[in-house]
Amino acid sequence: MLVPLFRDVAGEPHAVLTRRRADLRRHAGEISFPGGRHDPEDADLRETALREAEEEIGLTRTDVTMLGELPPVSTFVTGYLIHPFVGLIPAAQNWRPSPREVDAVLELPLRTLRESKTRTPMERRGISFETDAYIVAEHLIWGATARILDDLYEHIDAILPAGAMLL
Numbered sequence: 001m002l003v004p005l006f007r008d009v010a011g012e013p014h015a016v017l018t019r020r021r022a023d024l025r026r027h028a029g030e031i032s033f034p035g036g037r038h039d040p041e042d043a044d045l046r047e048t049a050l051r052e053a054e055e056e057i058g059l060t061r062t063d064v065t066m067l068g069e070l071p072p073v074s075t076f077v078t079g080y081l082i083h084p085f086v087g088l089i090p091a092a093q094n095w096r097p098s099p100r101e102v103d104a105v106l107e108l109p110l111r112t113l114r115e116s117k118t119r120t121p122m123e124r125r126g127i128s129f130e131t132d133a134y135i136v137a138e139h140l141i142w143g144a145t146a147r148i149l150d151d152l153y154e155h156i157d158a159i160l161p162a163g164a165m166l167l
Contacts, residue, residue: 001035002049003070003086003152004059005110006093012109015152016089017145018056018097019104031106031141033084033148034059049085057105058096063089068159070151075144077124084148086159108136114153117146 004016015033022029034053042048046066053059064087073082095105113134120133122142133142134149141149 001033001082001084001148002053002059002064003033003084003148004053004064004089005086006089006091006107008091008107008109012111014091014107014109015113015149016057016059016093017106017108017141018102019106019139021101021103024101029103030143030145031139032145035082035084045083046085049083049087056098056102059089059093063093065089068155070148070155070159073144073147073151080144082144082148084151086152106139108139112136113141113149 005013006016007013017031017033019031020029034056035049036052036056038045038048039051042051050061050064053064054061067086067088070084070086073084074080075082097103097105113136116134116136118133118135119130120135120140120142121128121130123129131142131146132150133140133146135141
């Protein structure tokens with residue numbers, strides 16, 4: 001999985017996420033970072049992250065400066081182990097979302113995301129629970145994606161090169 005970061009024209013750092021199509025079999029309508037399963041032709045998981053970002057949102061691999069890897073995160077329901085890689089990208093991308101997987105590409109300010117962390121009640125498959133989440137406008141970010149954001153905020157200083165402070 002790729003965690004793409006960029007600075008807008010005003011210098012504000014943003015993260016790029018996707019909203020998955022509502023009719024997908026798994027994680028329908030959820031907000032996530034671009035990513036997916038490792039293919040045999042991928043040299044490693046870093047290559048998987050770049051390929052998936054290119055397929056899902058049209059992010060050209062050569063536009064990504066890879067900075068590091070966050071700790072792996074598992075999904076509770078599907079049991080996937082996600083390996084998030086952080087990359088800096090140029091601003092003002094012309095997104096080309098995959099019509100098969102992606103409903104929208106979201107560019108959300110990191111500061112706004114960080115300030116939006118909350119606990120929220122949810123119901124999935126008839127089970128009610130409360131979970132940590134980030135809520136920005138109508139965008140609810142929870143589950144593995146919220147945990148990846150938590151890790152990003154915790155490790156951002158170690159991942160970014162000196163002088164590249166995003167927050």
